Amino acid sequence: MSIFMLNTPSSLWSNDLCTAKVAILMCSYNGESFLSEQLESIERQSYRNWTLMVSDDGSQDRTLTILQAYGDRWGSGRLSVAMGPKRGFVANFLSLTCRTDIEADFFAWSDQDDIWGEDKLQVALDWLQTIPAQVPALYCGRTQLVSDSGATVGYSPCFSLPPRFANALVQSIAGGNTMVFNQAARVLIREAGAGVKIPSHDWWAYLLVTGAGGVVYYDPEPKMQYRQHDENLIGSNSGWAASLVRLRMVFQGRFYEWSEQNIHALEAMQHRLCEEHQVTLARFKGARGQTLFRRVLGIRLAGLYRQTFLGNLGLILATLLKKI
Incomplete structure (x- = not known):
């Protein structure tokens, strides 16, 4: 059930000339420390035809207040918030991805505490739009690793072997925060269901797309800053x-x-x-x-x-x- 939908008129996006719609799917939980930086980086995207859908897992801090403020500023139905299932980040991302009221041509997963490069969506769509619509396709990539203060601390490994099912069975090569995928890939995720028991949503997407004969592109050029905390050390896949x-x-x-x-x-x-x-x-x-x-x-x-x-x-x- 939607907590709020923001439709305040705004001229901020009046130069939107793109036709393919991107639904950015963000999961939040007590994210007040870095959420504004991530929302600012989404606002700066050179690709303009996007909406942001946030599934909040019961934040007790100012997360919802921050989202409300940005939604009021952006207007035009740019941002909506729903209640998450409160069963952890995997269930939250899957439930958001499987929602029947979210329609778009492409879908981008987003964490609450990263910083996107201005061309992140554009680069992903430049590749995705070369793939036939009926073929499941997944864009993902390398990340620049930053500390809580935003200082660069390194980069995730640069993988060069082909992203295939035989690799996906034993390795997750990219974080969900780098992933953008087409409608055919989303159909697979929705069919598998929001309640599937898996280690991580990003690994699952890699497995499903490659297993079904889809295509995956791993971008060796980082398009986002991935903020490092103790709890996502493994996710960094570095060092x-x-x-x-x-x-x-x-x-x-x-x-x-x-x-x-x-x-x-x-x-x-x-x-x-x-x-x-x-x-x-x-x-x-x-x-x-x-x-x-x-x-x-x-x-x-x-x-x-x-x-x-x-x-x-x-x-x-x-x-x-x-x-x-």
């Missing part, structure tokens, strides 16, 4: 600290658990997977429960790979330890 955290998770069985969730969710969407990807999924699932030799052979036959040398070493280690 030895994050690598050590992920290695510890291998030993703790977290990746095994995540693979279980992804496999189960993909099996429910098996009818949407290409035949070759159905085979890859079956080989991956079958190999995980085998003895060491058969497990290693099965993973190899499935053709699974990660994007970096160290990542593939980690994959080998997880396979040997039966933690994949």
